[in-house]
Amino acid sequence: MEYEEAKEKIVAGLSKKKSKTKFYFNDLAKILGEKPRAAKKFITQMVQEEILEYWSSGSTSLYGLKGVGKQAHAEHED
Amino acid sequence: MAKHETPLLDQLESGPWPSFVSDLKQEAEARAKNEKGIDYQIPVDVCDDLLGVLELSFKHGRTHWKHGGIVGVFGYGGGVIGRYCDQPQMFPGVAHFHTMRVNQPAGKFYTTEYLKQLCDLWDLRGSGLTNMHGSTGDIILLGTTTPQLEEIFFELTHNMNQDLGGSGSNLRTPSDCVGQARCEWSCYDTQALCHDLTVEYQDELHRPAFPYKFKFKFDGCPNCCVASIARADISFIGTWRDDIKIDQEAVAAYVGGEVPPNGGAHSGRDWGPFDIQKEVIGLCPTECMWLEGGKLMIDDRECTRCMHCISVMPRALRIGDDRGCSILVGAKAPILDGAQMGSLLVPFIKVEEPYDEIKEVIESIWDYWMEEGKNRERLGELMKRQGFQRLLEMTNIKAAPQHVQEPRHNPYIFWKEEEVEGGFGRDVDEFRKHHQR
Ligand code: SF4
Ligand code: SF4
Numbered sequence A: 001m002e003y004e005e006a007k008e009k010i011v012a013g014l015s016k017k018k019s020k021t022k023f024y025f026n027d028l029a030k031i032l033g034e035k036p037r038a039a040k041k042f043i044t045q046m047v048q049e050e051i052l053e054y055w056s057s058g059s060t061s062l063y064g065l066k067g068v069g070k071q072a073h074a075e076h077e078d
Numbered sequence B: 001m002a003k004h005e006t007p008l009l010d011q012l013e014s015g016p017w018p019s020f021v022s023d024l025k026q027e028a029e030a031r032a033k034n035e036k037g038i039d040y041q042i043p044v045d046v047c048d049d050l051l052g053v054l055e056l057s058f059k060h061g062r063t064h065w066k067h068g069g070i071v072g073v074f075g076y077g078g079g080v081i082g083r084y085c086d087q088p089q090m091f092p093g094v095a096h097f098h099t100m101r102v103n104q105p106a107g108k109f110y111t112t113e114y115l116k117q118l119c120d121l122w123d124l125r126g127s128g129l130t131n132m133h134g135s136t137g138d139i140i141l142l143g144t145t146t147p148q149l150e151e152i153f154f155e156l157t158h159n160m161n162q163d164l165g166g167s168g169s170n171l172r173t174p175s176d177c178v179g180q181a182r183c184e185w186s187c188y189d190t191q192a193l194c195h196d197l198t199v200e201y202q203d204e205l206h207r208p209a210f211p212y213k214f215k216f217k218f219d220g221c222p223n224c225c226v227a228s229i230a231r232a233d234i235s236f237i238g239t240w241r242d243d244i245k246i247d248q249e250a251v252a253a254y255v256g257g258e259v260p261p262n263g264g265a266h267s268g269r270d271w272g273p274f275d276i277q278k279e280v281i282g283l284c285p286t287e288c289m290w291l292e293g294g295k296l297m298i299d300d301r302e303c304t305r306c307m308h309c310i311s312v313m314p315r316a317l318r319i320g321d322d323r324g325c326s327i328l329v330g331a332k333a334p335i336l337d338g339a340q341m342g343s344l345l346v347p348f349i350k351v352e353e354p355y356d357e358i359k360e361v362i363e364s365i366w367d368y369w370m371e372e373g374k375n376r377e378r379l380g381e382l383m384k385r386q387g388f389q390r391l392l393e394m395t396n397i398k399a400a401p402q403h404v405q406e407p408r409h410n411p412y413i414f415w416k417e418e419e420v421e422g423g424f425g426r427d428v429d430e431f432r433k434h435h436q437r
Helices: A003-016 A025-032 A036-048 A070-074 B007-012 B020-033 B046-060 B112-125 B148-159 B190-200 B202-206 B248-255 B308-312 B356-372 B379-386 B388-395 B428-434
Strands: A052-056 A061-065 B099-102 B129-132 B139-142 B216-219 B234-240 B289-292 B295-298 B323-329 B343-349
Touching: A003 A025, A003 A036, A003 A061, A025 A036, A025 A061, A036 A052, A036 B356, B007 B020, B007 B046, B020 B046, B020 B129, B099 B148, B112 B129, B112 B148, B190 B202, B190 B216, B190 B234, B190 B356, B234 B356, B248 B295, B323 B356, B323 B379, B343 B356, B343 B388, B356 B379, B356 B388, B379 B388
Parallel strands: B216 B234
Antiparallel strands: A052 A061, B099 B139, B129 B139, B234 B323, B289 B295, B323 B343
16 A cells, blocks of 8 residues: 555545544454554554644543544644 | 642652642743753753643542553664643643653763753753653653654664663563672673663564553563562573672671671661571572581572572672573563562573574564453453463473472362373273273
């Protein structure tokens, strides 16, 4: 898969889910239909390009589209 | 004068032990006085407000921290843990109170110059409060605001040759015992291996793609000073294959009371004369030691290298010369499923640069866990769910007697077709030659 295709899939996949704004890495890998290692390359690049952002509770990490979700507003980080 | 009344916290100072409450108050006072004339970059009363919010939490019996956050430094998915207070009007000093994890040096060796630099940085850009060290091993810098994060990161990486540690679903900062730098029992160079793997797995440390946290810990011998067997998803525990070296003269010196046992520890009380039978031989877990004509004998084939006898009589007994480590997997704290100790996966492996064999084991475990692990499932839980046999298959390690934990309690053996010669198919005509319908 090419990066552009992966990007489209992720953005479309995550935008579709209205009620959820944070996703596990595995959810993203599933959307891509790739093995974890291959998926990671795409996902890392999407973070670099600020399409995705990390969210962390300290013990677990999640991913979301940048600026989307309640927390971004509540914490004045958008 | 304290900013907030804290009667409940004050009570914690009344016990016999040093209290973190006193430390917080001391730091709050020092910041208020600011004798060094520091140009504080976060609220000067951060420590006062921390005491205030803690007191309120005690009173309410619930936390006033929100859960997690999106903060971090650019490109890193770990090392910063976002913390926000849910009462920012009452406690503006801790409206943001993010934690930063800093990758401690292997073996936790510091120069005073480095520590001063770190404290100066944290006084200027953080609360001044640290936790040396957190349970994962990192230097924990407690409490700063979002705008400070990149500044601190720049300073750490550019001027202090220092990286952030792991958090979230990352490889956590690997941590090791002091090893051969100071300890004669270290069966391999823990610092070298810890450092090498930290550098090798930078991507895993900083960019989360695991189902959950993952920890490496390195102990030079089974005394397990960093408790790897109880806490690490992969524990590297030093061991040896040949015999314990015995100096019979020194054994006699211990028996004769010339040398204090345990290197002189526990000497605050009179335990009576040293009794080798009771304190060493009788406590050997595999009962493989005995005295013969005043000489100490060990059946090394039975010895599990538990370190007990060596720790009691360090001058008489020494670790063997054919050294390496055992690899155990799946230890964890009791979050979901009860605490679990590590299970032995590789009984013995040489620890030699460039550690290719060790990396092979690690990467095969990751491939397995990343594909099959459920979200927030530790390796130990996956092993329990799918069985140890599955782990052996995925890591391509052959079952060995050392893998057996107890005699089996299930009389049935489950064969897979590929394990049976000729498979499950049969020649019916051949069968009918011997058996009627
Ligand atoms: S774990 Fe063993 S080798 Fe490491 S410091 Fe402790 S006693 Fe020494
Ligand atoms: S190391 Fe432990 S098992 Fe081995 S001989 Fe000493 S006490 Fe026994």
